[in-house]
Amino acid sequence: MSGAKRRVTILGSTGSVGQSTLDVIRYHGDRFALEALVAGKNVDALIRDARAFQPRLAVIADDAGYAALRDGLAGTGIEVAAGDAAVVAAAERPVDILMAAIVGAAGLASTLAALERGTSVAFANKEVLVSAGDLVMQTVARTGARLLPVDSEHNAIFQVFETEGRAAIEKILLTASGGPFRTWTAAAMAAATPAQAVAHPNWSMGAKISVDSATMMNKGLELIEAHYLFAMPEPQIEVLIHPQSVVHSAVVYCDGSVLAQLGSPDMRTPIAYALGWPERLAVPVAKLDLVALGGLTFEAPDETRFPALRLARQALRAGAGAPTLLNAANEVAVAAFLANRLPFAAIAELVARVLETVPGQVPDSLDAVLALDAAARRAAEGLIRQMAA
Numbered sequence: 001m002s003g004a005k006r007r008v009t010i011l012g013s014t015g016s017v018g019q020s021t022l023d024v025i026r027y028h029g030d031r032f033a034l035e036a037l038v039a040g041k042n043v044d045a046l047i048r049d050a051r052a053f054q055p056r057l058a059v060i061a062d063d064a065g066y067a068a069l070r071d072g073l074a075g076t077g078i079e080v081a082a083g084d085a086a087v088v089a090a091a092e093r094p095v096d097i098l099m100a101a102i103v104g105a106a107g108l109a110s111t112l113a114a115l116e117r118g119t120s121v122a123f124a125n126k127e128v129l130v131s132a133g134d135l136v137m138q139t140v141a142r143t144g145a146r147l148l149p150v151d152s153e154h155n156a157i158f159q160v161f162e163t164e165g166r167a168a169i170e171k172i173l174l175t176a177s178g179g180p181f182r183t184w185t186a187a188a189m190a191a192a193t194p195a196q197a198v199a200h201p202n203w204s205m206g207a208k209i210s211v212d213s214a215t216m217m218n219k220g221l222e223l224i225e226a227h228y229l230f231a232m233p234e235p236q237i238e239v240l241i242h243p244q245s246v247v248h249s250a251v252v253y254c255d256g257s258v259l260a261q262l263g264s265p266d267m268r269t270p271i272a273y274a275l276g277w278p279e280r281l282a283v284p285v286a287k288l289d290l291v292a293l294g295g296l297t298f299e300a301p302d303e304t305r306f307p308a309l310r311l312a313r314q315a316l317r318a319g320a321g322a323p324t325l326l327n328a329a330n331e332v333a334v335a336a337f338l339a340n341r342l343p344f345a346a347i348a349e350l351v352a353r354v355l356e357t358v359p360g361q362v363p364d365s366l367d368a369v370l371a372l373d374a375a376a377r378r379a380a381e382g383l384i385r386q387m388a389a
């Protein structure tokens, strides 16, 4: 990477991936300059980071944060804006790379707007691909935008493909830690609290993805994400439990060779890979000590205790909007669980019931995706109210 600094916009800058992205940019201050920082509600963190990193623009999605943002950045010369339309407008500004790290389908419109402009997107926000996979990939094909996978597993697969190519692949091995409840009985899991569910054994992440890891819906979402990102048929994507989260995923080739990417469980590695691509950037992560680690272990997943994995696979096979419904129902269920409105075991149950009851259809536009997403959310909320009654 040489010449002018790369201009970067971060959608979701106040979150876990957003903060790791800023960490990489801080470490390589000579290579990157910020165009825009975009946050949801956390205006204090946005002001702090805007003052430190001097983007041209700071946007808060929550309109209620506008006055605080304006006052907090007064005199800095940084442009400020608020609201969902401002988030989309920020994503449309020309940059070298945009980090898509909003959580959930809330990132749909802005990520699609960036892709529509042909912008290279470092892609963390997996719910966008699950909810609107066909639309995203059609947009990419039409505009020539580049998707650089940030999700650790997909980044690992991308790295293998960059090295070895895609010919003669037999399958992808998508590794999963198994989450905090890997060894728990179904009965113990049924009574799990939000605090227990967000305590991931290896990764420090936002609350929603941490609960997804605990149900293993995260791996289900990642299965769908891998299908779209790598145009890989569902039967050729195998989920493999690997409790140490050191082998981030692997690709099996036709001659029996298995190529994997390994590293410490630290998101700064895949983030740096995406931001620096095609160059590899240094990052101050703990380097792997394989001797200290002692051993790497693998197990088959248990779809009886973790039904979310089966539901996601079924939704991908079913198509016709089922992944959109799955994602929206899961977002509602996880939020309800975190708010102590739904027991842990009911998350997958709720998703299954939404998939059974809400009619799907192929969503061929952003409006169609949003309509399907809204129908699933309404159904999920209705079911939660019924369960509470």
Ligand SMILES: NC(=O)C1=CN([C@@H]2O[C@H](COP(=O)(O)OP(=O)(O)OC[C@H]3O[C@@H](n4cnc5c(N)ncnc54)[C@H](OP(=O)(O)O)[C@@H]3O)[C@@H](O)[C@H]2O)C=CC1
Pocket: 011, 012, 013, 014, 015, 016, 017, 018, 038, 039, 040, 041, 042, 043, 061, 087, 100, 101, 102, 103, 104, 106, 124, 125, 126, 127, 150, 151, 152, 203, 204, 205, 206, 207, 208, 209, 267
């Ligand atoms: N954390 C990780 O290690 C990994 C995360 N991912 C994926 O990356 C994405 C982000 O995850 P993570 O960083 O953990 O999540 P966090 O919950 O930590 O952060 C979410 C970010 O999204 C912002 N946000 C939420 N709603 C909106 C909205 N309506 N408009 C604009 N911004 C919004 C939040 O803003 P605010 O806080 O200001 O409200 C915050 O900046 C998810 O899709 C996740 O699955 C993938 C791999 C690893």
Ligand SMILES: CC(=O)[C@@H](O)[C@H](O)COP(=O)(O)O
Pocket: 151, 152, 153, 175, 176, 177, 178, 179, 203, 212, 213, 214, 216, 218, 219, 267
């Ligand atoms: C860091 C990352 O990519 C997460 O998606 C992580 O993989 C979650 O861990 P699980 O393997 O437990 O879902």
Ligand SMILES: [Mn+2]
Pocket: 151, 152, 153, 222
């Ligand atoms: Mn992942």
